[in-house]
Amino acid sequence: MHAYVSGLARFAPIHGEGSDISRFFGSIVSDERRLQSARKIFEHVAELANARFSIRLWDGSMVPLGRDVDPSCFVSFDGPGVLGSLLRRPTIENLLRQYVTGRIEVHGGDLIAFAETARENRPKIRLRDLKMSLLLHHVIPLWLTPGDGSKVKHRFRRDETESGQARRDNRDFIQFHYDLSNEFYALFLDPEMQYSCAYFTDWGNSLERAQIDKLNMICRKLRLAPGERLLDIGCGWGGLLCYAARNFGVRAHGVTLSQKQHDYAWEKIRELGLEDRVTVELRDYTTLEGTYDKIASIGMYEHVGIANYPTYFRKIRSLLRDRGILLNHGICRRAKSSRRKFGKVRPEKRLILKYIFPGSELDHIGHTVESMETCGFEVHDVENWREHYTLTCKTWCQRLSSHREEAVALVGPQRYRMWLAYLAGVSIGFADGSLRVYQTVATKHKAKGPSGLPPTRRGLYFSEGE
Numbered sequence: 001m002h003a004y005v006s007g008l009a010r011f012a013p014i015h016g017e018g019s020d021i022s023r024f025f026g027s028i029v030s031d032e033r034r035l036q037s038a039r040k041i042f043e044h045v046a047e048l049a050n051a052r053f054s055i056r057l058w059d060g061s062m063v064p065l066g067r068d069v070d071p072s073c074f075v076s077f078d079g080p081g082v083l084g085s086l087l088r089r090p091t092i093e094n095l096l097r098q099y100v101t102g103r104i105e106v107h108g109g110d111l112i113a114f115a116e117t118a119r120e121n122r123p124k125i126r127l128r129d130l131k132m133s134l135l136l137h138h139v140i141p142l143w144l145t146p147g148d149g150s151k152v153k154h155r156f157r158r159d160e161t162e163s164g165q166a167r168r169d170n171r172d173f174i175q176f177h178y179d180l181s182n183e184f185y186a187l188f189l190d191p192e193m194q195y196s197c198a199y200f201t202d203w204g205n206s207l208e209r210a211q212i213d214k215l216n217m218i219c220r221k222l223r224l225a226p227g228e229r230l231l232d233i234g235c236g237w238g239g240l241l242c243y244a245a246r247n248f249g250v251r252a253h254g255v256t257l258s259q260k261q262h263d264y265a266w267e268k269i270r271e272l273g274l275e276d277r278v279t280v281e282l283r284d285y286t287t288l289e290g291t292y293d294k295i296a297s298i299g300m301y302e303h304v305g306i307a308n309y310p311t312y313f314r315k316i317r318s319l320l321r322d323r324g325i326l327l328n329h330g331i332c333r334r335a336k337s338s339r340r341k342f343g344k345v346r347p348e349k350r351l352i353l354k355y356i357f358p359g360s361e362l363d364h365i366g367h368t369v370e371s372m373e374t375c376g377f378e379v380h381d382v383e384n385w386r387e388h389y390t391l392t393c394k395t396w397c398q399r400l401s402s403h404r405e406e407a408v409a410l411v412g413p414q415r416y417r418m419w420l421a422y423l424a425g426v427s428i429g430f431a432d433g434s435l436r437v438y439q440t441v442a443t444k445h446k447a448k449g450p451s452g453l454p455p456t457r458r459g460l461y462f463s464e465g466e
Contacts, residue, residue, distance in 0.1 A: 029141045034080040037138035039063055044134060048125045052117050053108065073108030073117045084145035092347045096355075100417045101150035110401035111424035112394050152355065153414055173303060173359035174257040182237070182264050184410045188399035188423075193237035193264070196299035196329065197389040197437050207395045210388075215243040218296060220460045221381070221441050222325050223453070224248040228293035231255075231319060233285045234300030238265030238278070245277045254280040255288065286311070291321050298329045302360050306367070313375035322446040326377065328368070329439045331389075335364035348425070356422050365438050377442035378451060386436045393427035 035057060042055045042063040051065035056076040077083060082103045086094060098104045108114045182193075189195060190211040198210035199217050218240060224230065226249030232240050235254025238261075245252050256262050262282040269278045295316055304312045316326055336342040342364065345353075353360065363371075369379050400407060400420060407416040429435040443451050 029144055031080070033141050034145060035059055035061075037141045038077075038080065038083055040138045041135060041142075044131060045125070048129055052120050053114070056107075070108060070117050073114060076105045076107065078103050078105070079148075080142055080145040081147040083142045085147035087139060087143045093351055096351060096418075096421060097150070097152055099421060100152050100414050102413065102417070103148070103150060110398050111420050112397050112427055115424060115428060152418070153412075180415070181410050182260050184407060185237075187403040187407055187410075188396045192239035192243070194239050195236055197385050198392045198395075199385065200388055200391060203391065207392070207399075210392070211239075212243075215240055216247075217460065218298065218327060218329070218439075219244050219248050221327050221439065222294040222296060223459070224250050224294060226250070229253070229291070231288070231292040231295045233295065233297040233316070234303070235261075235265060235280060236298075237261050238268050238280060240296060240298065241265070241278050241280065242268060242272055242274055245274050246272070250277075250294075252278045253292075254278075255283045255285055256280065257282065257284060286315055288315075288319055290319065292319055293321055293324050295320055295324070295326045296329075297327070299331075301328060301330045301368075302362060305359065305361050306363050309363075309368070309371040310375060313372055313377065317376050317444055320444045322444055323452040324444050326372075326442050326444070327439060328372070328442070330368075330437065331362055332365045332368065332436045332438055333362045334434060334436070335366055352422070355418055362435075365436065365440075368438075369440065372440065372442050376445060378445040379440060379442045380451065380453060381439075381441040381457070383439045384436055385439060386430050386433065389435070389437045390427055390430040393423050393430065397423035397427060 038057055039061070042065065046063065046065045049065050050067055052068065052070050052073060054065060054069050054071075054074040055063045056074050057063065058077055058079045062074065082098050085098065095104075099106070106114050108117060185193065185195065190198075190208045192211055192215070194211040194214065197214065198207055199214035200210045201213050205213070222230070224244055228250045230241075230244055230250045230252040232252065232254040235241055235256050238254060241252040241254045244250050254265065256265070259282060262280060265280045269275055269280065297316070301309075301312060320326060333342075365382065369382065372379055397420060400416075400423065404416065407419075411419075426435065430437070443453065445451070
């Protein structure tokens with residue numbers, strides 16, 4: 001039996017999902033046999049897993065994967081070809097492809113609600129506990145079933161892993177992600193169009209309140225004062241620029257590589273009557289000149305590439321006055337025991353590079369701080385907002401899920417599903433701790449002497465007189 005399966009395995013990578021050979025072998029197995037085999041496989045898995053959800057097969061029949069399943073929580077397959085494809089290529093990318101193309105459907109609330117239910121009391125299934133003879137007998141009829149050859153249409157068409165500055169096309173990377181549609185982002189973001197971690201002073205606060213509190217905290221950490229010049233690198237849709245000008249009296253300038261963000265920000269500036277205090281450019285930060293009192297980089301340095309940090313931080317330092325403040329806000333990963341392990345591109349990361357954020361790269365906070373100090377900054381404060389981003393991404397995912405019809409009309413069903421999977425996966429990554437997000441406050445330290453900052457952090461949380 002093992003030799004037979006091993007021999008068949010040679011056909012999958014050579015002939016693919018929809019090949020003549022795959023169709024020929026698939027035609028000799030009856031539909032009833034495929035259904036019976038799928039049912040037997042999942043029933044055996046249920047004996048070991050005792051999960052809280054069920055499997056709905058393509059004939060509508062349900063197979064509970066545990067003794068106490070949530071009846072509203074199940075995964076459905078639209079045909080045996082889905083299982084055949086996953087058995088031949090059991091990769092996370094293939095699983096995502098089956099979901100994005102609609103071959104697999106998740107039921108029971110949004111993706112995060114389903115994941116929370118599915119992850120309850122999850123035991124680890126050990127290979128030695130599986131009845132291999134039973135599985136092999138029932139795997140073969142499904143393994144022989146060809147898939148439908150569905151492909152994900154929305155992906156970055158060049159090398160999505162480019163990290164060196166000489167080869168990067170930052171504008172292509174940024175526009176692939178951010179120029180999707182302003183209307184699409186508005187479906188799940190807050191009215192200020194803040195596409196970065198919110199700040200929940202209370203876990204029960206709304207996203208709208210938390211994003212305003214985030215803007216306020218950024219301005220306080222930067223110690224903004226009336227008349228100062230603020231630069232926002234990667235300014236998004238202009239929310240921070242306008243908030244800082246209106247509430248702290250600064251003159252603010254922002255740069256972005258996204259045409260749609262640029263146009264939206266200019267319209268917002270005009271609507272608020274801030275043309276005399278706020279400007280925005282479609283421009284790469286590396287080409288900027290001038291001097292600023294304060295600089296914010298919010299959710300931008302993930303796009304820079306770790307190899308380019310010296311260029312990034314030195315350029316920022318050249319734009320900042322002595323003792324001026326930088327607030328660098330971005331997502332990081334956990335440090336590993338070796339540089340080689342940290343540099344390994346995991347399959348889930350490659351998916352994000354290919355389908356969501358081409359050219360992005362996540363550092364660990366230790367190296368980021370080292371890079372800042374090497375480039376002449378004095379680091380004063382590092383704050384982890386991991387749990388804040390867990391809730392932010394969860395809320396985004398739930399909001400997008402509740403606007404399914406509008407999202408599909410704007411970007412199509414595949415991109416809608418891709419973004420649901422992305423937001424849910426990122427929220428879980430922050431919840432589990434594999435992802436972190438840090439706000440790092442530093443000053444340009446050109447000469448010896450005091451930093452110019454207050455003796456305590458009291459001003460971050462209390463106004464004068466409190």
